[in-house]
Amino acid sequence: MVFYADFTDIRLAINSEKQIKKWSRAKKEALINNEFEKLPNLAKKKFK
Numbered sequence: 831m832v833f834y835a836d837f838t839d840i841r842l843a844i845n846s847e848k849q850i851k852k853w854s855r856a857k858k859e860a861l862i863n864n865e866f867e868k869l870p871n872l873a874k875k876k877f878k
Contacts, residue, residue, distance in 0.1 A: 832862045 837843035850858065857872040 835843075835846065837846070850861070853861075854872065857869060860866070860868040860872055
């Protein structure tokens with residue numbers, strides 16, 4: 831395990847896990863490396 835967060839409600843924990851599973855590899859790596867400032871830019875879709 832490389833990232834964890836504490837939750838007081840199991841439903842919030844499950845929803846967060848489901849959301850993170852859908853993220854790109856780059857976004858997950860930013861989360862793991864505590865580079866939270868990069869998350870908004872990595873969330874944007876790139877249109878060609």
